[in-house]
Amino acid sequence: MKYKILDHTADVMFEIYGKSLNELFTNAAIATFDVMVKRSSITPKIKKEINLTNKDNEKLLFEFIEELIYLKDAEYLVFKNFKINLKDNSLKAIVEGEKINPKKHKLLLDVKAITLHKYKLSKTKAGYKAVILLDI
Amino acid sequence: MAIPKDIKQIEEAVWEIPTTYKKGMNVPARIYATKKLLEEMDQGVFEQVTNLAMLPGIQKYSICHADGHWGYGAPIGGVAAFDMENGIISPGMVGFDVNCGMRVLSTNLTIKEVQPKIKQLIDTLFKLVPAGVGCKGFVKLNDSNFNDIMENGAKWCIENGHGWDKDLERIEDYGCLEGADHTKVSQKAKSRGINQLGTLGSGNHYLEIQIARAENIFDKKTAKHMGVVDENQILIMLHCGSRGFGHQIGTDYMKLFDSTMKDHNISIPDRELSCAPFHSKEGQDYYAAMKCAGNMAYANRQVILHQIREGFKTIFKQDPEKMDMNLIYDCTHNIAREHTITVDGKKKKVLVHLKGSTTSVGPNYPRLTKPYKDLGSPIIVGGSMETGSYLLKGTKKAEEETFGTTLHGSGRTMSRSKAKQLVRGEKLQKDMEKRGIYVKGASMSGLAEESGQSYKDVDAVIDAVKKAGISEPIVKLLPIANVKG
Numbered sequence: 001m002k003y004k005i006l007d008h009t010a011d012v013m014f015e016i017y018g019k020s021l022n023e024l025f026t027n028a029a030i031a032t033f034d035v036m037v038k039r040s041s042i043t044p045k046i047k048k049e050i051n052l053t054n055k056d057n058e059k060l061l062f063e064f065i066e067e068l069i070y071l072k073d074a075e076y077l078v079f080k081n082f083k084i085n086l087k088d089n090s091l092k093a094i095v096e097g098e099k100i101n102p103k104k105h106k107l108l109l110d111v112k113a114i115t116l117h118k119y120k121l122s123k124t125k126a127g128y129k130a131v132i133l134l135d136i
Numbered sequence: 137m138a139i140p141k142d143i144k145q146i147e148e149a150v151w152e153i154p155t156t157y158k159k160g161m162n163v164p165a166r167i168y169a170t171k172k173l174l175e176e177m178d179q180g181v182f183e184q185v186t187n188l189a190m191l192p193g194i195q196k197y198s199i200c201h202a203d204g205h206w207g208y209g210a211p212i213g214g215v216a217a218f219d220m221e222n223g224i225i226s227p228g229m230v231g232f233d234v235n236c237g238m239r240v241l242s243t244n245l246t247i248k249e250v251q252p253k254i255k256q257l258i259d260t261l262f263k264l265v266p267a268g269v270g271c272k273g274f275v276k277l278n279d280s281n282f283n284d285i286m287e288n289g290a291k292w293c294i295e296n297g298h299g300w301d302k303d304l305e306r307i308e309d310y311g312c313l314e315g316a317d318h319t320k321v322s323q324k325a326k327s328r329g330i331n332q333l334g335t336l337g338s339g340n341h342y343l344e345i346q347i348a349r350a351e352n353i354f355d356k357k358t359a360k361h362m363g364v365v366d367e368n369q370i371l372i373m374l375h376c377g378s379r380g381f382g383h384q385i386g387t388d389y390m391k392l393f394d395s396t397m398k399d400h401n402i403s404i405p406d407r408e409l410s411c412a413p414f415h416s417k418e419g420q421d422y423y424a425a426m427k428c429a430g431n432m433a434y435a436n437r438q439v440i441l442h443q444i445r446e447g448f449k450t451i452f453k454q455d456p457e458k459m460d461m462n463l464i465y466d467c468t469h470n471i472a473r474e475h476t477i478t479v480d481g482k483k484k485k486v487l488v489h490l491k492g493s494t495t496s497v498g499p500n501y502p503r504l505t506k507p508y509k510d511l512g513s514p515i516i517v518g519g520s521m522e523t524g525s526y527l528l529k530g531t532k533k534a535e536e537e538t539f540g541t542t543l544h545g546s547g548r549t550m551s552r553s554k555a556k557q558l559v560r561g562e563k564l565q566k567d568m569e570k571r572g573i574y575v576k577g578a579s580m581s582g583l584a585e586e587s588g589q590s591y592k593d594v595d596a597v598i599d600a601v602k603k604a605g606i607s608e609p610i611v612k613l614l615p616i617a618n619v620k621g
Contacts, residue, residue: 005553007554008180009178009180009205009549009550009551010207010212011207011208037269062391069380069383070327072269072270073270073328073379074324074327074380076270076272078269100270102268102270107268107269107270107579108579108581109269109338109552109579109582109585110268110270110338112337112338112339112379112383113387114387115208115209115228116228116408116410117406133208135208135233135383136338136552
């Protein structure tokens with residue numbers, strides 16, 4: 001399971017899973033875009049590289065999701081595929097998607113921000129887990 | 137849900153959770169609700185309203201209004217007042233959608249004239265007011281224009297042909313928060329916001345065509361003063377805010393405060409409530425940036441108002457002036473603002489944070505705009521798209537007791553995923569049409585998440601504020617059509 005939706009009255013809260021940090025980051029990105037669009041309706045036409053550095057992986061994940069939300073508004077991009085490479089506190093992500101087209105894409109709810117409410121990245125027996133609440 | 141067992145009833149619709157409830161509470165927490173509404177509140181309300189009571193410099197008590205429910209950081213419907221000298225400012229407590237607010241305008245059209253053209257009208261408004269994920273506004277701005285909007289709000293719109301001069305006196309703060317400084321806003325926030333002017337957004341944001349039925353006008357004199365003069369008169373209501381722009385400002389400063397709090401020896405129960413001393417440099421920077429987001433939101437709703445007038449002009453082939461498309465009021469419900477209360481018999485200036493909470497003040501309060509000086513603040517409470525909304529007015533009691541605030545909506549009762557399990561968007565749309573409410577949404581699943589059953593009974597929450605004496609109902613407005621973000 002990539003993620004599970006947790007109960008929240010107003011917004012969208014997830015528990016995200018990953019065997020590795022790379023997988024956790026990928027699944028967090030998938031969860032974020034699953035809120036906004038049916039990812040199957042996106043053609044991976046545009047490739048973007050995101051580079052971020054932070055010695056705290058929890059903060060790095062926050063910044064990564066924040067960057068994806070930023071690109072959605074500032075460059076009108078929605079993403080389908082995510083390739084994550086996390087090494088020595090630095091993240092290199094190759095993300096693929098295309099410009100938002102309401103005629104083509106099955107758009108759902110806008111994600112406006114990632115919040116720190118209940119936010120947590122932790123190590124588990126199976127790998128990693130993160131709780132994320134998105135403001136919609 | 138389990139209500140805290142040591143909660144005390146203060147008045148019929150006012151409850152207090154004492155500081156003994158949780159370690160670290162500086163003041164008690166109050167909930168403004170009837171017993172029934174209190175019993176139905178989710179656990180998040182009790183956790184979050186008592187978290188607010190733990191913040192440094194909080195005065196008297198934290199508050200959650202009758203529409204309250206679990207939010208992030210503060211509960212929705214949350215209010216907290218902080219000492220201006222030793223207190224804090226918190227972006228998470230203002231909410232990321234800074235100056236999310238309501239706007240309502242009147243027309244002289246009646247249901248007879250509007251009903252036959254309702255589909256055409258809604259389809260036109262849907263085109264003129266972009267909604268949903270990644271929507272772009274039609275106003276093309278350069279960096280300098282956008283800086284101007286950040287500092288002048290709705291005034292910029294009037295100067296640039298998006299509205300009438302007289303609109304400004306019908307907007308809280310005359311449509312402009314003084315003290316905004318665009319140099320305190322990141323480039324990232326600017327890039328997110330520059331193309332979003334005149335867009336509705338998504339989630340619970342909407343544009344609604346409503347009707348004032350004779351039996352729903354409770355105070356004819358005040359209703360008339362506001363512009364609700366005829367039975368079966370058509371009104372238009374709008375709910376939206378500062379879009380991605382405000383969210384980025386909130387995120388930027390929350391991250392900053394998350395790392396600087398330790399320098400000020402502040403510890404908090406939830407990182408989303410990250411804060412800074414109000415008088416610190418970063419606290420003042422956020423305050424000036426928050427005002428930029430607030431002004432963008434006033435401008436956003438002003439541009440949408442202009443588009444609504446254009447839409448009506450196209451469909452009804454009349455000038456908006458001839459149709460008396462006057463703004464009744466625009467009020468904010470996510471903001472931090474200054475106010476004066478009495479503490480230990482002395483007047484004290486406080487910074488009130490309103491998270492899903494509207495200004496409620498009585499006649500002659502200094503900040504009231506000219507048309508409402510003798511009346512008190514108009515309050516716009518948006519209900520669900522199926523059930524109805526209210527206009528109310530503020531009271532003197534609220535000025536002191538709830539720091540000049542009241543509720544803002546009817547309040548959600550269930551999660552979005554649960555709402556989707558209960559109803560499908562397509563079915564809801566058809567059912568509503570049978571009941572005389574035509575709804576068009578950017579997304580069908582988004583529609584299902586906003587069904588009437590996802591919200592509290594709007595009449596019950598209004599009854600609670602009336603009983604508490606913190607606002608007075610004027611008129612209830614029923615939906616006949618809705619554009620859903």
